[in-house]
Amino acid sequence: MLEVKVTAIGNSMGIVLPKEALSKLNAGKGDVLYLVEGPEGLTLTPYKTDFAEQMEAAEHVMKKYRNALRELAK
Numbered sequence: 001m002l003e004v005k006v007t008a009i010g011n012s013m014g015i016v017l018p019k020e021a022l023s024k025l026n027a028g029k030g031d032v033l034y035l036v037e038g039p040e041g042l043t044l045t046p047y048k049t050d051f052a053e054q055m056e057a058a059e060h061v062m063k064k065y066r067n068a069l070r071e072l073a074k
Contacts, residue, residue: 004015017025025046027033036043048054062069 002018002021004017004021006013006015008014017027022028025033025044027046031046034045034048036045036049
Protein backbone atom coordinates (compact mmCIF):
# COMPACT_ATOMS: atom_id res chain seq x y z
CA MET A 1 0.00 0.00 0.00
CA LEU A 2 1.33 3.43 -0.93
CA GLU A 3 0.55 6.42 1.23
CA VAL A 4 -0.17 9.82 -0.33
CA LYS A 5 -0.90 13.13 1.34
CA VAL A 6 -3.53 15.65 0.27
CA THR A 7 -1.93 19.06 -0.33
CA ALA A 8 -3.07 22.47 -1.47
CA ILE A 9 -2.44 23.19 -5.15
CA GLY A 10 -3.53 26.75 -5.86
CA ASN A 11 -7.17 27.04 -4.81
CA SER A 12 -7.68 23.27 -5.11
CA MET A 13 -6.57 20.17 -3.26
CA GLY A 14 -4.54 17.40 -4.82
CA ILE A 15 -2.25 14.45 -4.28
CA VAL A 16 1.20 13.75 -5.64
CA LEU A 17 1.60 10.19 -6.88
CA PRO A 18 4.94 8.50 -6.29
CA LYS A 19 6.87 7.07 -9.24
CA GLU A 20 5.94 3.53 -8.16
CA ALA A 21 2.22 4.33 -8.40
CA LEU A 22 2.60 5.98 -11.81
CA SER A 23 4.57 2.99 -13.03
CA LYS A 24 1.86 0.55 -11.89
CA LEU A 25 -0.83 2.72 -13.49
CA ASN A 26 1.30 3.03 -16.63
CA ALA A 27 0.64 6.77 -16.45
CA GLY A 28 2.74 9.86 -16.96
CA LYS A 29 2.54 13.61 -17.26
CA GLY A 30 -0.58 14.71 -19.12
CA ASP A 31 -2.38 11.35 -18.87
CA VAL A 32 -5.97 11.20 -17.63
CA LEU A 33 -6.81 9.00 -14.64
CA TYR A 34 -10.30 8.11 -13.43
CA LEU A 35 -11.67 7.75 -9.91
CA VAL A 36 -14.23 4.95 -9.97
CA GLU A 37 -16.60 4.34 -7.07
CA GLY A 38 -17.11 0.69 -6.22
CA PRO A 39 -18.22 -1.48 -3.30
CA GLU A 40 -14.80 -1.22 -1.67
CA GLY A 41 -14.52 2.56 -2.08
CA LEU A 42 -12.76 4.65 -4.72
CA THR A 43 -10.31 3.16 -7.20
CA LEU A 44 -7.85 5.15 -9.30
CA THR A 45 -7.51 3.74 -12.80
CA PRO A 46 -6.22 4.82 -16.21
CA TYR A 47 -9.14 3.03 -17.92
CA LYS A 48 -12.62 4.34 -18.60
CA THR A 49 -15.23 2.17 -16.93
CA ASP A 50 -17.42 2.07 -20.03
CA PHE A 51 -14.58 0.70 -22.19
CA ALA A 52 -16.00 -2.84 -22.16
CA GLU A 53 -19.37 -1.51 -23.29
CA GLN A 54 -17.71 0.39 -26.14
CA MET A 55 -15.80 -2.72 -27.22
CA GLU A 56 -19.02 -4.76 -27.34
CA ALA A 57 -20.60 -2.12 -29.58
CA ALA A 58 -17.52 -2.11 -31.84
CA GLU A 59 -17.55 -5.91 -32.10
CA HIS A 60 -21.23 -5.82 -33.04
CA VAL A 61 -20.55 -3.31 -35.82
CA MET A 62 -17.53 -5.29 -37.04
CA LYS A 63 -19.59 -8.49 -37.24
CA LYS A 64 -22.46 -6.75 -39.02
CA TYR A 65 -20.20 -5.10 -41.62
CA ARG A 66 -17.52 -7.81 -41.78
CA ASN A 67 -17.58 -8.10 -45.57
CA ALA A 68 -17.43 -4.34 -46.15
CA LEU A 69 -14.54 -3.99 -43.69
CA ARG A 70 -12.70 -6.85 -45.38
CA GLU A 71 -13.03 -5.09 -48.77
CA LEU A 72 -11.88 -1.78 -47.30
CA ALA A 73 -8.82 -3.47 -45.80
CA LYS A 74 -7.54 -4.53 -49.25
